[in-house]
Amino acid sequence: MTASRKHALEPVAKPQPDAQIVPLSQRASAQPPYFAGLNAEQREAVEALDGPVLVLAGAGTGKTRVLTARIAHILATRRARPQEILSVTFTNKAAKEMKHRIGALVGGTVEGMPWLGTFHSISARILRYHAELVGLQSSFxxxxxxxxxxxxxxxxxxxxxxxxxxxxxxxxxxxxxxxxxxxxxxxxxxxxxxxxxxxxxxxxxxxxxxxxxxxNAADFGDLLLENLRLFLENPDILKSYHHRFQFIMVDEYQDTNVAQYLWLRLLAQGNHNVCCVGDDDQSIYGWRGAEVDNILRFEKDFPGAKVIRLERNYRSTGHILGAASGLIAHNQGRLGKTLHADGGPDGERILVQGVWDDEQEARAISDDIESARVRGQKLNDIAILVRASFQMRALEDRFVTLGLPYRVIGGPRFYERQEIKDAIAYLQVMYNPANDLKFERIVNTPKRGLGESTMQTLHAYARAEGVPLFHAAKALATSDELKPAVRKTLSGLTEAFGIWRRSLDAMKHTDLAERILDESGYTAMWQADKSPQAPSRLENLKELIRFMDDFDTLGGFLEHVSLVMDAEQNSEGDRVSIMTLHAAKGLEFDHV
Structure with a gap:
């Protein structure tokens, strides 16, 4: 155990068998549809509901199918209600896909599963319920x-x-x-x-x-850190979640960090029906705090745990698995498993081609892609993986020269674009006026004649009075400390935010967002802009409003924006995908 583990909890006690559990064979004579197509190991993982379970799932072995079938099995056998299942994924995309698959398995849309999501989204939800206990307001x-x-x-x-x-x-x-x-x-x-x-x-x-x-703010790290403090300082609240969660499931367990590990251990102390799915051979996020030891010590943390290995690969050929297994065999501290292809031919042998430099490498790769395209291969089925992003330069230069369409996976995100960040800042200030950072971003966007001296005055007043910048602006709008024109501007702006906020319950949130962008002058600013980027910025704002309609409330949308982790990519058209090995995790292509 490393020094960073000094806060680790004592091992969870071995669960006692439940004498009231009725064997599946006595519950129903017909095989449920979610068992169809499962191999023996997958089915064992689905049916192992009682006590701690570790599923070691190699790449391409159907772990997502196991997780979704497991939830469907819990629901179908009435072992728990949807709201009593905690299922943690690493990305919002994975959570959405899992909910869709569960719906397909149980026959209809899955409703009432509020605890299926990422570590961040679930911990944020818990924190909003109990924000006051950690010094925040629920609108943080x-x-x-x-x-x-x-x-x-x-x-x-x-x-x-x-x-x-x-x-x-x-x-x-x-x-x-x-x-x-x-x-x-x-x-x-x-x-x-x-x-x-x-x-x-x-x-x-x-x-x-x-x-x-x-x-009244938190960063991503706070979501789990404040959850830990909440649980440790309020045992009654922790106990309430023990009663709430009858089953706990965690995907990609090898990529959990210490805070996530401690959070899970606290929640698992009450009900021992915890199932963690992962692969110690796929731990690639150590650089951002992931601890592969979490999965290696599972049996010590949960005495009596059942370990199930999924070793039948449905994705890759025998030659690919053989090469990968040969490399992985050199890893230290493995739990051990051997992947084998699910029948079929071994496929083409892996080609290792030596080149002099990155320029020759780019030429060789582009030549291969051009040849494949002539043979009718779709560019969308081709991926180029690099170790680090700087290695993309030569490839991109070559592709531009040849006119070869491509996209970079893991590039700029939709929510990182200037116009999107500005629009969201307006919405966040309206929703939470104490957000100084967002207020500073939009107070002079579009230009309102509020210069550096005005901002210094606002900051000085806010510090002296212990109030947010928004309230400082509102107070100074009626004082003599600022010029009349500045006071008039601040008065109009703060009054507008007050009107918008009072309209929050009366208007549809998409209509309100559109109104804010119009009345603030932000939309008009880009309409008057003559730069080549202006039309696309306006289209992005329209897309933002359209996307907001998928959420029931403005608060729900802002929560999503804060937590979204997946890069927004333009997937239109046939093009080659270039990405780092980290960005490629979980993706599939015919030619790599």
């Missing part, structure tokens, strides 16, 4: 990376430090690392605090956390 905002860096810059500058020497990005990396390990400012090892500002790392961490509370 989840900061994105840009806002986190801006806030850290303010904290560093307030301490009179040089932000070029002690950068916000460096401090953000340290804080994320500490939060991933479940460590608050008071738990930072003394040696690690010296990684920033000559031993002041914990001090800046604490100052940042206080600023978050002042803004």
């Amino acid at each position: 905002t989840v900061l994105d990376t840009d806002d986190q860096l801006r806030l850290l810059k303010q904290v560093i500058e307030a301490a009179k430090l040089d932000v070029k020497r002690w950068t916000p990005r460096h401090l953000a990396g340290l804080i994320d690392s500490w939060k991933n390990r479940g460590l608050g400012p008071d738990k930072i090892p003394a040696g690690e605090a010296f990684a920033f500002a000559n031993g002041r790392g914990a001090e800046f961490y604490a100052a940042y956390q206080q600023r978050l509370k002042d803004l």
Whole structure:
């Protein structure tokens, strides 16, 4: 166990067998449809409902099918109601796909499964129920990376430090690392605090956390960290979730970090029906805090756990599996399994081609792709995997020269575009006026004649009075500290936000969003813009409004925006996909 595991819990007691469990054979004579097509190991994993279970699922062995069939089995046998199942995935896309598959298995749309989602979405949901107990309000905002860096810059500058020497990005990396390990400012090892500002790392961490509370905000790391604090300081609340969750399932368990591990262990203390699915050979996120030891120590954490291995691969040929297994065999600390192809030919042999440099490599790859296209191969079925993003340059240059269509998976996200961030900032300020970071973003967008001196005055008043910038603007709009034109602008802006906020319950949220963008002048700003990018920005805003219609409330939409983890990609047209090995996880292509 590493030093970072000093907060790990004691092993969960071995569960006692339930004498009232009725064998499946006595419950129904007909085989349920969700068992169709399952092999023996998959079916064993689906039916093993009682006690802790670890499913070691190699690549292409049907783990998603096992998870969905397992949930369908729980529901069909009435072992639990939908709202009593906690099912954790690593991406929103995976959660959506799982819900769709479960619906197909049980015959209809799956309703009432509020606890099927990512670690972040589920912990955010819990935190909103109990926000006051950790010093937040239920309307708290989840900061994105840009806002986190801006806030850290303010904290560093307030301490009179040089932000070029002690950068916000460096401090953000340290804080994320500490939060991933479940460590608050008071738990930072003394040696690690010296990684920033000559031993002041914990001090800046604490100052940042206080600023978050002042803004009624949290970052991604806080969602789990505050959950841990909530559970440890309020045993009655933890016990209520023990009663609530009759079954717990976690996907991609090998990629969990320490905070996620501790969160799961706390919840699993009550009901021992926990099933973790993962593959110790696929742990690739150590650089962002993932601990493969979590899966390696499962049997120690949960005495009496059943371990089921899924080794029949339905995705790859024998030659590919043989090469992959040969490399994986060198990994240390494996639980061990051997993948084998599900029948069929061994396929083409893997080609290893030596080249002089990246330019020759790009030419060779593009030549192969052109030949494949001539033979009728679709470009959408072709992927190029690189170890790091910098290796894409030569390929992209070559493809542009040849006019070969391509896309980069893992590139800019839809929600990271300027116009989308601005529009969402307006909505977040209306929803949570205490969000200083978002208010600062839109207060002079479009241009309203509010310069740096005005912002300094607002900040000074906000600090002196201990209020958010929005309330400072509202107060100063009626004072003599600012010029009449500035007071008029601030008065009009704050009054507009008040009107929009009062319309929240009376108007459909999509109509309200459209109204805000129109009345604020933001839409008109891009309509008047003559740059080549302006039309696409307006289309993106329209798409944002259309997408909002998929959510019942504005709050639900803003929650989704804060938590969304999957890159937005333009998948239209036939094109080659270029991506890093990390971005390729979970994807499939005919030619790689």
